[in-house]
Amino acid sequence: MDIKSKMNTKFRDLQGGLFLTVTKADVGEGAGNFQKNGGDIMAWADPFFPDPSIPDSVKKALLDAVESGIPAHYVMPIGMLELRQALAEKIHKNTGLDIDPSRNVIVTPGSDSGLLYSMMPFICEGDEVMVPDPSYPSNFLNPKLLGGVTVPVPLYEEDNYQIRIEEFEKRVTPRTKLVLITHPNNPTTTVFRRESIEKLCEFVIKHDLILVSDQAFEDHIYDGIEFVHPATLPGMWERTLTVCSISKGLGFSGFRIGYIYANDRIMDVLYGGAVNVLGAASTLGSIGAVAAVKDEEYLKSNYVRLERRRRLAYEVLSTIPGVKMKMSESGILSWLDISALGTAEEVSEYIMKHANIMVNQGTPYGEQGAGHLRIVTACFAKDEDAVLRFERIKAALTQLAREKGII
Template identity: 50%
Template sequence: MSIKDKMRPLFRTLDGGLFSEKAGKADVGDAVSKLQAEGGTLMCWADPFYPDRVIPQKVLERSVEVIQQGIACHYTPPIGNADLKEVIAKKIERDNHIKVDPQRNIIINPGSDVGLYFAMTPFIEPGDEVLVHDPSYPSNFLDPQLLNGVVVKVPTYEEDNYRLRVEEYEKRVTPKTKMVLLSSPNNPTGRVFTREELTELSEFIIKHDLICVCDQAFEDTVFPGHEMVTMASLPGMWERTVTVCSCSKGMALSGYRVGYIFANDVIMDAMYATAVNIQGAANTMVQMAMIPAYEDTSFIKEYVAEQDFRRRYAYEKFNAVPGVSMALMESGFYGWVNVSRLGDSSEITAYLAEEAKTLVNDGKFYGDQGDGHLRIIYGVFADRQKSLDGIDRLCAALAKRAAQLGITE
């Protein structure tokens, strides 16, 4: 019997890229480092303005100060720095329209990926079913399985801009259903679900007595004309919703690895009791450095305005390529591009890495509905022109492939 055979069944099937190529999935394998070494462009990591310096001055000064004072070498409690939770509570009240007790309803995570896994941990037992809309963030499909749960994909469709269809949820609910897992705003489609959609889904959740875990990592990058509705703020949802948030996306501080969960105190009590066992304490320096960022979030508006310009540029350019289409993103700093007429999306991903020297994400990693699509991060580089040049290179490569296939419109 091999070592692999001694692993849990799920882990025997996982592929970390050490023994195979994993093109199109940026967090697995060495495709990223290989392309970087060759001078290529990364448009695959949801890390805004990567690899450039975009630290707000007050955050930088506080980071240095904490290190120089010697505080950074010591733990904070695994539930998080109390002062940071105070300023986050003010943001939740202002932006999410929920008044929370910072010392009873918030826990700090070392990044929202950890927070997302932790959010499910108190609830999922072996065999519990989790309804996950498709397409969605890849971790949404894997995390429940790591907890011995069963993922049930609920399709959303490009034809109606990936609207949440409650009838699709109703078709798939069973006595084993425990949870609805939601990415809102959606990664990778960029959809900002409407109040009507979320209200209908909340009524479904309450009707079937389910838990909702809502990943709101992109809540700060919602474009004008779209309302960011927090699931936990809807009637009857506060006591059954766990909300996961992040400083990585809207604040462009992905490397600081700070996220947070907010939920009612019954749920939070169980998380406080297990925080040291599951997630540990987030980095002391970055927690304290994030306090001025949450005290004054005005810099986010500048970032949103910049990504607004880029999404419109990408929309125009990709839709001008024969055989390619893309909706105007409602949130985020990436494009969800349909390349199905040009071939298999895995093949297109590999082709772009070779032809355009640019790494993008294969849509297949985002669910069954992601087949034929690419997720392209145009929010890279602080220099706008570098980002636009990257879009142009991708479009030129895709246009070349369309011409080879005889596709003219």
């Protein structure tokens, strides 16, 4: 029986690494087996992975919750009220928006499901979704899974990956429905500047589109760069869904808590489908998230650690012969132009073989990711453990540079 012939065509071509090798580190058993065999994974955007990193305040909340027995039970499908209240306060503090926890926020089991859910009510068969390239790989796949068409819009390294609105204008058609940005950008770490965001929002309004803003990395912006929230710009609140996460900014990917905020006309529909599509987030994760969001000291110290880490990463990785990179503007990643050393596939495989470290090839992040690697430089709790890995990558690539005759 040809089981694939029974499948929806949008799913038929998905590959989980069982029959063909898949280059993405988040698919199948590849990364797990690599780690089991002693390799280091610096390919999952997960701060301090794989080391323990739960602060005492959160640990206490979790232990108390387990003692109480509450985590055995559901939270509301739209999310635990106490968590929605804590998130509403956080959003208000960051944006100035008046967020009603019972009308404007929904908790999702991680923001990956939130990203798909945020587009579900809007995408009809054949609708086009514009996605800057490079971007988070799921954001290229999600529109297709919903029956839409993904339209990558190039960002250029020479522009520091800011938005060229002409590239959007060139690609807009009567079928364009939605623009989906990752802001700050994963993989480049770029924070779209005010001018980029304002032009993009004017474009969205001019063509009567919806904006989904994937802000999983919004909590760590460095060097005093202004972070402009698209939902706050004139005319945008009624047409923007902002998708956030506690995985990166708060460092709790394992709790599986994401959230969407939007106006109540949109939220009514998301609340209405919550049971069917999302189920509900984890009760224990929700309790941990409340404690984490309220622990200002922890959030501050996390910021200091991650800011220091991106500098340590830059100090080592930018001195590798044949590598070009900028200091990260946000988050937990470094983005390296390794095109002088080979393709992303060749160079990542070389690092795997000679440094025993898994990093991300740039190509799943879009065509503009060719010749690049993404390294999750915030892995490992201790700076010295991370720096050891940076040095191992440097030693391997210096050897490769020698083989290529660059030095």
